[in-house]
Structure formats: structure tokens, C-alpha cells
Amino acid sequence: MVRYLGRRLLQALPVFFGATLLIYFMVFALPGDPILALGGDRGISDALAAQLREKYNLDKPFMVQYLLFLKGILTGDFGTTFSGRPVGQLIAQAFPVTFKLAMMALLFEAVFGIVFGLIAGMKKGGWFDSSVLVVSLFVIAVPTFVIGFVLQFVVGVKWGLLPVTVGSDVTVKSLLMPAIVLGAVSFAYILRLTRTSVSENLSADFVRTATAKGLGRPRVVTVHVLRNSLIPVVTYLGADLGALMGGAIVTEGIFNIHGVGGTLYLAIQQGHAPTVVSFTTILVIVYIVANLGVDLLYAVLDPRIRYA
Amino acid sequence: MPEPTNPLARPEQDHFFASLDSAVLGDVDVVDESAAPTSLWQDAWRELRHRVLFWASAAIILLVIVVAVAPQLFTSVDPQYCLLSDSLGAPGPGHPFGFDKLGCDVYARVIYGARASVAVGVLTTLIVTLLGATVGAVAGAYGGWFDSLLSRVTDIFFAIPLVLAAVTVMSIFRSSRTILTVVLVLGVFGWPQIARITRGAVMSVKNAEFVTAAKALGVSKPATIVKHLIPNALAPIIVTATVSLGTFIVAEATLSFLGIGLPPNVVSWGHDISQAQRQLRTMPSLIFYPSGALALTVLGFIMMGDAVRDALDPKARKR
Numbered sequence: 001m002v003r004y005l006g007r008r009l010l011q012a013l014p015v016f017f018g019a020t021l022l023i024y025f026m027v028f029a030l031p032g033d034p035i036l037a038l039g040g041d042r043g044i045s046d047a048l049a050a051q052l053r054e055k056y057n058l059d060k061p062f063m064v065q066y067l068l069f070l071k072g073i074l075t076g077d078f079g080t081t082f083s084g085r086p087v088g089q090l091i092a093q094a095f096p097v098t099f100k101l102a103m104m105a106l107l108f109e110a111v112f113g114i115v116f117g118l119i120a121g122m123k124k125g126g127w128f129d130s131s132v133l134v135v136s137l138f139v140i141a142v143p144t145f146v147i148g149f150v151l152q153f154v155v156g157v158k159w160g161l162l163p164v165t166v167g168s169d170v171t172v173k174s175l176l177m178p179a180i181v182l183g184a185v186s187f188a189y190i191l192r193l194t195r196t197s198v199s200e201n202l203s204a205d206f207v208r209t210a211t212a213k214g215l216g217r218p219r220v221v222t223v224h225v226l227r228n229s230l231i232p233v234v235t236y237l238g239a240d241l242g243a244l245m246g247g248a249i250v251t252e253g254i255f256n257i258h259g260v261g262g263t264l265y266l267a268i269q270q271g272h273a274p275t276v277v278s279f280t281t282i283l284v285i286v287y288i289v290a291n292l293g294v295d296l297l298y299a300v301l302d303p304r305i306r307y308a
Numbered sequence: 309m310p311e312p313t314n315p316l317a318r319p320e321q322d323h324f325f326a327s328l329d330s331a332v333l334g335d336v337d338v339v340d341e342s343a344a345p346t347s348l349w350q351d352a353w354r355e356l357r358h359r360v361l362f363w364a365s366a367a368i369i370l371l372v373i374v375v376a377v378a379p380q381l382f383t384s385v386d387p388q389y390c391l392l393s394d395s396l397g398a399p400g401p402g403h404p405f406g407f408d409k410l411g412c413d414v415y416a417r418v419i420y421g422a423r424a425s426v427a428v429g430v431l432t433t434l435i436v437t438l439l440g441a442t443v444g445a446v447a448g449a450y451g452g453w454f455d456s457l458l459s460r461v462t463d464i465f466f467a468i469p470l471v472l473a474a475v476t477v478m479s480i481f482r483s484s485r486t487i488l489t490v491v492l493v494l495g496v497f498g499w500p501q502i503a504r505i506t507r508g509a510v511m512s513v514k515n516a517e518f519v520t521a522a523k524a525l526g527v528s529k530p531a532t533i534v535k536h537l538i539p540n541a542l543a544p545i546i547v548t549a550t551v552s553l554g555t556f557i558v559a560e561a562t563l564s565f566l567g568i569g570l571p572p573n574v575v576s577w578g579h580d581i582s583q584a585q586r587q588l589r590t591m592p593s594l595i596f597y598p599s600g601a602l603a604l605t606v607l608g609f610i611m612m613g614d615a616v617r618d619a620l621d622p623k624a625r626k627r
Contacts, residue, residue: 011460018464026476141606143558143578145565146599149585159590239466246469250562264472267480280472287467296479 008295012288023280024066024246027273054277056082056274069274073281079274081267087278090263095141095282097170098252098259102244103178104175105183111235113187117194118226124199132182133195136188148181165256186240190233197229206230230301238294242287246280348543348620355619356372362615368608375419376426385416385433405597408580411586414594417575418601424576425605427487428494428519429557433494436556437549440502441538447503448510459507466500469561473497478568485571490563494556505548543620550613554606561602577602 003079035044035052045054053059056079057068072079078087120129130272139147155177156164201207202225210224249261267275298305356362365373375382390412399406405414448459477493478485513519522532563569564578572579578600584594 014460015463015467018460019467022464023468023473023476026473028481029480030476137607138603139609140610141554141558141603142599143561143565143581143602145562145585146581146595146603149588149595153592224452231540241470242467246472247469249475249567253566265475268476270481276476280468283469283472284467 104179109183109187113190121195121198139188352619365611387416387420440499444503444506448507554609
């Protein structure tokens with residue numbers, strides 16, 4: 001177990017360095033000079049520009065910039081934005097909001113996806129199965145931002161049931177609608193995944209054995225069918241947490257949430273590498289940790305899986 | 309002299325089967341020896357022919373492709389010809405969907421918008437499938453440190469969220485965005501999924517007898533990959549590619565919605581949806597037409613993927 005963990009963490013190292021290097025390079029390759037842009041129409045004196053370039057390490061070659069940035073991250077210094085705010089402060093402000101949003105979305109898609117998928121998979125071809133399948137297809141086919149705008153308009157503006165935008169008022173109630181919009185597509189995928197998995201497992205030998213042993217239907221369904229069907233679902237959920245946090249740009253824009261997406265979008269437009277890469281780094285770490293957690297969860301769901 | 313006994317032969321089996329009611333077994337043990345063996349694809353086609361889902365999605369896909377190739381067959385109105393005096397005009401003869409904020413004909417824009425979406429979807433899927441299948445097949449077939457290296461590279465691209473990467477790269481091409489740059493971005497960051505699926509499928513048949521036989525006959529490794537390993541991984545690749553075609557169309561619309569996708573002079577559903585969103589309160593029908601067209605197209609490809617998957621999977625077949 002410890003050896004397995006060690007090997008997995010070792011495998012995560014190249015992913016971490018590769019992903020940060022790639023993102024750093026992409027921001028480095030952004031056209032335009034961010035320092036000259038700071039001056040706007042009035043321009044900026046050569047001496048000041050040189051001083052600023054030195055301050056933000058922009059005068060150094062690409063690899064040196066990247067290594068200095070890495071050194072900063074490892075010592076807990078994320079650098080400062082062009083307007084002088086520490087990036088660490090931005091992180092502390094943006095990540096809790098997006099994390100809350102992503103966790104709510106994850107909870108929504110997991111609970112509703114698994115429950116609906118289970119009911120649909122139990123009676124494949126029935127009316128519930130067919131209608132749920134049609135709904136899930138539409139959710140996947142209609143882009144998130146259309147779902148977002150329509151929900152915002154109908155539920156928020158017309159009916160006035162939930163807050164229209166979030167802004168600085170980050171509560172569970174105000175995040176409810178954005179979380180549903182953010183998790184909608186994954187909800188559809190989880191539903192379909194659970195449905196297929198459940199209907200496949202229903203005809204498995206161990207289910208017949210359990211029924212033959214005289215176990216009641218509820219116990220067979222929850223302990224034998226569902227538990228075995230959850231492995232692909234849990235894999236999907238683990239990979240999804242990182243995607244939800246990084247993909248919240250659209251949802252955060254629609255509902256005016258000051259989270260990771262909005263901050264990142266602004267930083268990319270400004271060409272500020274340290275902010276973009278710091279945020280991405282954290283997203284990559286979330287992705288790696290979530291996937292590792294999922295792999296460890298397998299052993300809980302399926303005792304046949306051992307880590308050597 | 310006693311006959312040599314075969315340890316694998318099980319004479320009791322006949323007795324065992326004889327005691328079972330043949331009605332319970334159904335037609336399981338009835339094998340028509342005279343019928344020619346059918347391939348996976350022949351089986352799948354026979355299955356598909358009877359599916360409504362398949363024909364419905366095929367009809368949608370065909371329609372969208374015809375619209376994309378020859379939009380002038382469906383409308384004679386120029387989607388770029390807009391009169392401000394027609395702004396937000398109601399539907400009238402010759403203009404069934406009305407006019408948008410800038411006074412452009414919505415029906416013509418919906419028809420002409422198909423081309424951008426289909427082009428992005430098809431080209432991206434082509435790149436993703438070629439790249440992903442090659443990387444996955446090579447990694448799975450060779451194994452060892454080479455596999456580890458390719459798998460880590462796959463992980464790197466998997467770990468970076470697609471929207472985030474796309475926003476960054478599209479900002480690099482800020483001034484020179486075309487359909488090709490969008491395709492390139494989605495392609496470069498979209499291939500890991502197919503790579504993983506191909507690798508898994510290749511690994512599962514890598515030690516099969518027919519591969520060993522090919523090796524024993526002196527078939528080279530690259531030839532084995534192309535002739536024996538990839539054909540066996542083709543089914544999951546095709547299914548995944550069909551479904552991702554739909555998701556790439558959505559991704560393009562998302563980028564255009566964020567203002568960093570296709571340039572405004574290209575007529576596209578994503579751009580029209582983001583414009584219509586501003587008139588959501590005054591004229592909700594404006595957002596309905598382009599998003600409806602987009603949803604229908606994506607639906608067509610996803611349903612096709614579903615139908616093909618069911619047809620290729622013997623376990624999912626209903627008899």
C-alpha cells in the first residue's frame with residue numbers, strides 16, 4: 001500500500017512539471033508586450049519598462065523564468081500581479097468560491113446521476129428509462145451556456161425563486177443554480193454510465209447467487225448491484241472534479257461569480273504568466289490528488305482489488 | 309486395450325444437459341453449422357438495420373452535412389446582408405425566423421452556421437482520432453519504458469482542463485483566428501481520451517494467439533500494429549470518436565461564446581447564441597433557433613455513437 005502510494009506520487013511528478021511547463025510556455029508565447037500595455041496610450045519610459053521587466057523576471061530567458069517561478073512556488077511565493085497584488089492573495093480569494101461551487105456541482109451530479117441511473121438501469125426499456133435517457137441526451141447536446149441563460153432567466157428573473165447572480169454574496173442558496181448548470185453535463189454522463197453498468201451487473205452471476213441465497217431485493221440492489229456498478233462512476237467523478245473547477249469559466253461568467261474562471265480569464269488576457277500558471281498548477285494538483293483518491297477508493301468498493 | 313483418456317473430455321456433461329428442460333435453455337445451444345461465420349461488423353450492421361435510433365440519427369447527420377455543403381439549396385438570403393431597419397423584426401414571408409439585433413435574417417444564419425460547426429467537428433475528430441489512436445496503439449503494443457513515457461505525456465494533456473488550455477492558446481492567435489486554429493487547439497488538447505481507450509484495447513488483445521502467430525510468422529511490429537492490433541481496437545475508437553464529434557461542436561460554440569473562438573465574420577451558431585443572449589428578455593426566440601440547430605446536430609452524432617456501441621456490444625443486444 002505504501003509502496004503503491006509512493007509509486008503513484010512518483011508518477012505524478014512528471015505530470016506536474018510537464019503541465020506547468022506547457023502552460024508557462026503557452027502564456028510566454030502570448031503576443032504583445034504586457035509591460036508596454038501597462039502604460040496604455042501614454043506609453044512608458046524605457047528606464048521604467050526595464051525596471052519592471054527585471055522585477056517580473058521578463059528580461060530573462062524562458063527556462064530561467066520558469067525555474068524562478070518554480071522556486072517561488074516551492075517556497076510559497078506565487079509572485080505579484082502587474083497591479084501589485086500578491087498572487088497568493090488572489091488564490092485565497094478565488095479558490096474557496098470555485099471549490100464550493102465545484103463540490104456542490106459534484107454532489108448534485110453524483111446523487112441525481114446515480115439515483116436516476118440506478119432506477120433507469122433496473123428497468124431498461126421502461127418508460128422511466130426512456131424519458132430519463134431523452135433528457136440526458138438533450139442536456140449533453142445543448143451547450144452549458146444556453147442551459148445557464150435559460151435557467152437564469154426562467155428561475156431567477158421570471159419566477160424569482162433563486163438569486164439571479166452571485167456576486168459577493170456567496171451562499172449555498174445563491175450557488176445552487178450555478179452548481180446545477182455546472183454539473184448538468186456530467187450529471188447526464190453519470191446517469192448513462194450508472195444505467196449501463198447497473199443493467200450489465202443485474203445479469204451477473206454474483207447477483208443471481210445473492211438472489212438464490214434468499215437475500216431481499218433491496219439488499220441485492222444496494223449491496224451487490226450498486227456497489228459493483230459504482231467503479232466506473234467513481235472513476236468519472238474523480239476526473240471530473242478538476243474539470244469542473246477548471247471549466248467553470250462559462251458558468252462563473254454567466255452568474256457573476258468571482259472565482260477561478262474569471263480571474264484566470266482576466267490573467268490570460270493580460271498575459272500575466274505567474275497568475276495563470278499558479279492557478280493551473282493548483283488545478284493540476286487537484287486533478288492528480290482526486291485521481292489518486294479514486295484509485296484508493298477502488299479497494300473499498302471492490303475487495304478483489306489489492307495494491308501491491 | 310483401453311483408449312487413452314482425454315483429461316479435458318467430460319462425458320458427464322451430456323447427462324447434465326439431458327436432465328435440463330430444453331425450453332429453459334432456449335436456442336442457446338442450437339448452432340447452425342451451415343451458416344457462414346459472420347464478422348463483428350456484419351453482425352453490427354444486421355443489428356443496426358433494425359434500429360430506429362440508427363436511422364433517425366443517420367437522417368439528422370445526413371441533413372446537417374447537406375446543409376453544411378450546400379447551404380444555398382435551403383435559402384437564397386445572404387446571411388451577411390443585414391439592414392439595421394430590420395432590427396429584431398418579426399418573422400414574415402421569406403424570413404420564417406425573423407431578424408436579429410443587427411437586422412440579419414435568422415433563418416439564413418442558422419442554415420449557413422452549419423458549415424462552421426460541421427467543419428470544426430469533423431476536422432477535430434479526424435486529428436484527434438489519428439493522433440490518439442497512433443499514440444495509444446504504439447504505447448500499448450511496445451509497452452515498457454516507451455509506454456510509461458507516452459502515458460505520462462497523455463496524463464499531462466489530460467490534467468490541463470480543455471477550456472483553460474483553449475482560452476490560452478486562442479489568446480496566442482488573438483489576431484489570426486480561423487476555423488483551422490480552433491481545430492488545432494481542440495485537436496491538440498482533445499486526443500488523450502482516444503489514446504487511453506486505444507491503449508487499453510490494444511493491450512487486451514496483445515497476447516492473443518493470433519498476434520503470437522503473426523510474430524512467429526515473422527510479421528514486423530509496425531505491420532502487426534496496423535494489421536492485427538488496430539482493427540481489434542477499432543470498435544471503441546469509432547464509438548468514442550462519434551460521440552466526441554458532438555462534444556467538439558459544443559466546445560467550439562463555447563469558445564465562440566467566450567469571444568475567442570471563430571472570428572465574427574464566420575457565420576457560426578456559437579457566435580449567434582452569444583449575441584442572442586443579450587436579447588433573451590426581449591426576444592427569447594433569437595436564442596432558440598441557433599441553439600436548437602446546434603443541439604439537433606450534436607444529438608445526431610451522440611445518438612449515432614450510442615446506436616453503434618449497442619450494435620457492436622454483443623452483451624447489450626436484445627434478442
